[in-house]
Amino acid sequence: MTTPEITPVKNATYHNNKGDLFTSFDVNDFEVPRGRDEVWRFVPLRRLRGLHDGTFAPAEGPDVVxxxxxxxxxxxxxxxxxxxxxxxxxxxxVDRIGAQAWSSAPGGQLVHIAKGVSVDQPITITVTGKGPDVTTFGALVIELEEGAEAFVNLHFVGTGTHADNHEYLVGDNARLTVVVHEDWDDDAVHCAGERAILGRDSVFRHTVACFGGGVVRNVPQVKFTEPGGDAELLGVYFADDGQFFEQRLLVDHAVPNCRSNVMYKGALQADPDSDKPEARTAWVGDVLIRSNAQGTDTYEVNRNLVLTEGARADAVPNLEIETGEIAGAGHAATVGRFDDEQLFYMLSRGIPADAARRLIVRGFFSEVIGRIPVASLREKLEDRIAEELENTPL
Incomplete structure (x- = not known):
């Protein structure tokens, strides 16, 4: 009897389940992605300025404050x-660009919050692009010891080509809130890998607010290591002509009695007569409940408003369950236009059509933005949505 030959699984493809991805810190362990690869199929690879294949412009360390x-x-x-x-x-x-960032970054930043310390004001981390002809790679570690609490505002501004990895290490009974504000100029390219490791009874709140950038790709992943963890992943994005935003996330329930909630909302508008590429977004949400994760309670939803012609949104929710002993699990995704009943209600009360449509869009986003605990940041994001709507031919 001959032993069957085993062909190794290719890098960055799923093994036994969606949580068992090949990972590496070395870019050479990954093949150059192609357009037909599952994890890259929505991404305009030609617009990544060589981040995916090593042909990027000269690299430097990032400007981080x-x-x-x-x-x-x-x-x-x-x-x-x-x-x-x-x-x-x-x-x-989990992908070649993330590994390229690990291979090329000159080091990283560590923000450490000691045991039992509560920081009631935002810690602001600002990353500024170094220009369109410069590539930057970085790494960021946010670490909370047992019982600590902090709010981090991670703000990306300017222009350039940037790839980085963010690590969130949340200790037992600690609470971390993070807002990733993609506030780039519209010609920037940014790819971010984000990994959160949650301890016993820890709380993690992660919000992505994506309005700027030409191509922005966020890959957040959350893993529970002890029971009692609570994770909430939220997102708002508004794509215009020539912008591509992708959110590709994974919540890995590997232990019992943890909770997760995922809610992303996006809007898109474009001018069909523009010479820019269409406005496009992609959202892929994976939730894995492993066989020993009894008592899991999870739900994920993605809602998209397509405001004009020339815009396209892809939404792919995935829920993988390996045990029947759970508290609850569900997922949903929609791509559509205005709610005609809401619009009719507002028009019937004398609100002009353009104003009514803008109010509907602002209300659509408020469910997510309202959960951000810092009023000044909520107001900033509300103002940014209002600014986007001023340029939208509703």
Missing amino acids: VDVPEGVDGVTVEKLAKGDARLGRAGGA
């Missing part, structure tokens, strides 16, 4: 050199 509120004790900010053992503790990259 960390602002900690005055008078706060127990918060340490440190620049880490390449190879520091405190980098990469959440695991390697």
Whole structure:
């Protein structure tokens, strides 16, 4: 009897389930992605400026500024050199661009919140692009020890080509809120891999607000390591002519009695007569409930409003369940236009049609933005939506 030959699974493809992805810190372990590859099928590869195949412009370290509120004790900010053992503790990259960032970044930033420390004002981390002819690679670690609490505003501005990895290490009974604000100029390219590791009874709140950039791709992943964890992944995005935004996420329920909630909302508008590419978004949401994750309670939803012709939204929710002993699980996704009943109701009360449509869109986003705990940031995002709507021919 001959032993059958086993062909290794290709890099970045699913193994036994969607949580068992090949990971690595070395870009050479990944093949150059092609348009037909599952995890890249929505992405305009030609617009990535070589991040995916190594042909990017000369690379430098990123311009990163960390602002900690005055008078706060127990918060340490440190620049880490390449190879520091405190980098990469959440695991390697799941795709070639993430691995390229690990291979090329000169080091990273560590923000550490000590045991029991509560920071009631935002810690703001600003990453500024270095221009269209420069590529930057970075790494960021946010670590909370047991019982700590913090809010981090991660703000991306300017223009350039940037790829980075974010690690969120949330200790037992700790609570971390993160807002990733993609506020780039409209010609920027940004690809971010994000990995959160949650301890016992920890709480993680992660919100993506994506309005700027030419091509922006976020890959957040959450893994529960002890029971009692609670994760909420939220997102708002508004794509115009020539913009492509992708959110591709995974929530990995690997232990019992954890909760997750995923809610992303997006709007798209474009001018069919423009010479720019169409406005396009893609959302892929994977939730995995492993065989030993009894008592899991999870739900994910993605809603998209297509405001004009020349815009396209793809929404792919996936729910994989390996045990029947769960508290609840569900998913949903929609792509559509205005709610005609809402519009009729507002018109019947004398509200002009354009104003009514704008109110509907703002109300559509408010369910997500209203969950951000800092009023000044909520107002900033509301203002950004209003600014987008001023240029939308509704």
